[in-house]
Amino acid sequence: MAAYTLLRRFAKPQTISSLLLHTTTPRCYFTSFSTSINSKTTPTPTPPFQARSLASQVDSVSLFNEMIVGNERKYYMLGGKGGVGKTSCAASLAVKFANNGHPTIVVSTDPAHSLSDSFDQDLTGGTLVPIQGLNLPLFGLEINPEKTKEDFRSASQENGGAGVKDIMNSMGLGMVAEQLGELKLGELLDTPPPGLDEAIAISKVMQFVDSPEYSKFTRIVFDTAPTGHTLRLLSLPDFMDASIGKIMKLKKKIASATSAIKSVFGKEQTPPVEDATNKLEQLRERMGKVRDLFRDSETMEFVIVTIPTVMAVRESSRLHASLKKENVPVQRVIVNQILPPSATDCKFCSIKRKDQMRALDMIRKDPELASLVVIEAPLFDVEIRGIPALQFMGDMVWK
Ligand SMILES: Nc1ncnc2c1ncn2[C@@H]1O[C@H](COP(=O)(O)OP(=O)(O)OP(=O)(O)O)[C@@H](O)[C@H]1O
Known part of the structure; x- marks a missing residue:
C-alpha cells in the first residue's frame, strides 16, 4: 500500500x-x-x-518578498528528480507571482507535461493560454517540441534539405552536395540527440519572450523535465553551437552555390538555401541567449526541488554540482512533502x-547543498490540483 x-x-x-x-x-x-x-x-x-533556512547567514534570501521585488523580468526554473513536485511548486509560484501583481507565464519544458493536470485546465497546443479562474495576467504554455521540430524540419526540407542536394548534384556541384550530406541536416532533425527537444522548446520560449507582444510579462516560471533532461539541456547550447557551427562554416559555399543556381533558374525559382542557413543561425542565436540566460544571476534563478529521501537528496546534490559547473545561479532548495511532527x-x-x-x-x-536556503514544504492531505489547491500550496511554500 x-x-x-x-x-x-x-x-x-x-x-x-x-x-x-x-x-x-x-x-x-x-x-x-x-x-x-x-x-x-x-x-x-x-x-x-515555517519554511526554515538551514543556512542562517542567508536567511533573508528565503523571503518570498525578495522574489517579487522589481518590475524587470526575472526567470525562475524549477527542476529536480521525477515526481518530487516540480510542477506543483512551479505552478504555485506562478499563481503567487500573479497574485502579487506580476504578469506571469508558467512554461512546461517537460515533454511529459503535467502543467495542464496541475492547473486542471487545457494548456496544450504550444501557445500561451490564459489561466482561468484567477482573473489575473497569468498564462500557461506547454511547449510542444514535436510540433516545433516538425515545423523546422519541413521548412528545411522545403528550402534547403534533400531537395537542394538533388538540385546541386544536377548542377554539377557535387562537392557542395557532399558537404551538405556530411552535415546530416536531415539526420540532425530526424534523430535528434537527447535533449534537443528541450533545447528547441526553450529557443521557442525565447522567441515568445523576446517579442514586444510579451514584454509585459515580468516573471517567467519554467517547469522543467526531470534532472537528466535538464542537465542535458544545460550542456546543450555548447553542443548545438558546435553542430550548427559546422553548418555555418559552409554558409559561404552554400551562398555561392545559391548564386550559381540563381544564374540558371532565375530568382523566382531559386531554392532559398539561405533561408535554411538563416533559420539555423537564428536557432544558434536563440541557443546563445538561453546559455546567457542560464548564467545571469540578476535575472535567473534555478530552484532545486527535492523530497526528504536519501536518494532524492543525493540526486539533488549531483544536480547542484552540475549547475555550479555550468555557472547556473542557485540559491534555494525546496524540500517537499515533509510530514509534520508525528x-x-x-x-x-x-x-x-x-x-x-x-x-x-x-x-x-552535504557539501553541495549546505549553502542553499532550505524551504520546507509540507505534505498535503490531497493531491495538489486546480487553482484553489495551488493557491493554498503557494501560501505554504512561498513565504
Ligand atoms: N506537498 C505535496 N503534498 C501532497 N501532494 C503533493 C505535494 N507536492 C506534489 N504533490 C503531488 O505529487 C504528484 C507529483 O507532483 P508533480 O507533478 O508536481 O511532480 P513533478 O516533479 O513535476 O513530476 P514529474 O517529474 O513527473 O513531472 C502530484 O499528484 C501532486 O499533486
Whole structure:
C-alpha cells in the first residue's frame, strides 16, 4: 500500500486554524487542504510549519518578498528528480507571482507535461493560454517540441534539405552536395540527440519572450523535465553551437552555390538555401541567449526541488554540482512533502518523519547543498490540483 494511502488511513487531518491553536497537541496530523476547502475558509496565509533556512547567514534570501521585488523580468526554473513536485511548486509560484501583481507565464519544458493536470485546465497546443479562474495576467504554455521540430524540419526540407542536394548534384556541384550530406541536416532533425527537444522548446520560449507582444510579462516560471533532461539541456547550447557551427562554416559555399543556381533558374525559382542557413543561425542565436540566460544571476534563478529521501537528496546534490559547473545561479532548495511532527498514536508516521529528518540532516551536511536556503514544504492531505489547491500550496511554500 502506498505510503500516502497509509498516511491517509492513520492520520487525522485538521484545519489549519486548529493546527495553529493546538500545535503542541501530541497527535498525528498533516497539512489539510481538504478540510480547509470543505469548511469553506480561505486558506490561512500563516502556515503551521515555517519554511526554515538551514543556512542562517542567508536567511533573508528565503523571503518570498525578495522574489517579487522589481518590475524587470526575472526567470525562475524549477527542476529536480521525477515526481518530487516540480510542477506543483512551479505552478504555485506562478499563481503567487500573479497574485502579487506580476504578469506571469508558467512554461512546461517537460515533454511529459503535467502543467495542464496541475492547473486542471487545457494548456496544450504550444501557445500561451490564459489561466482561468484567477482573473489575473497569468498564462500557461506547454511547449510542444514535436510540433516545433516538425515545423523546422519541413521548412528545411522545403528550402534547403534533400531537395537542394538533388538540385546541386544536377548542377554539377557535387562537392557542395557532399558537404551538405556530411552535415546530416536531415539526420540532425530526424534523430535528434537527447535533449534537443528541450533545447528547441526553450529557443521557442525565447522567441515568445523576446517579442514586444510579451514584454509585459515580468516573471517567467519554467517547469522543467526531470534532472537528466535538464542537465542535458544545460550542456546543450555548447553542443548545438558546435553542430550548427559546422553548418555555418559552409554558409559561404552554400551562398555561392545559391548564386550559381540563381544564374540558371532565375530568382523566382531559386531554392532559398539561405533561408535554411538563416533559420539555423537564428536557432544558434536563440541557443546563445538561453546559455546567457542560464548564467545571469540578476535575472535567473534555478530552484532545486527535492523530497526528504536519501536518494532524492543525493540526486539533488549531483544536480547542484552540475549547475555550479555550468555557472547556473542557485540559491534555494525546496524540500517537499515533509510530514509534520508525528504523535504517539501513529507509529508509521513517526518512523517516516524520523527517516525524513535524517534526509534533511543530510542536506545540512552535504557539501553541495549546505549553502542553499532550505524551504520546507509540507505534505498535503490531497493531491495538489486546480487553482484553489495551488493557491493554498503557494501560501505554504512561498513565504
Ligand atoms: N506537498 C505535496 N503534498 C501532497 N501532494 C503533493 C505535494 N507536492 C506534489 N504533490 C503531488 O505529487 C504528484 C507529483 O507532483 P508533480 O507533478 O508536481 O511532480 P513533478 O516533479 O513535476 O513530476 P514529474 O517529474 O513527473 O513531472 C502530484 O499528484 C501532486 O499533486
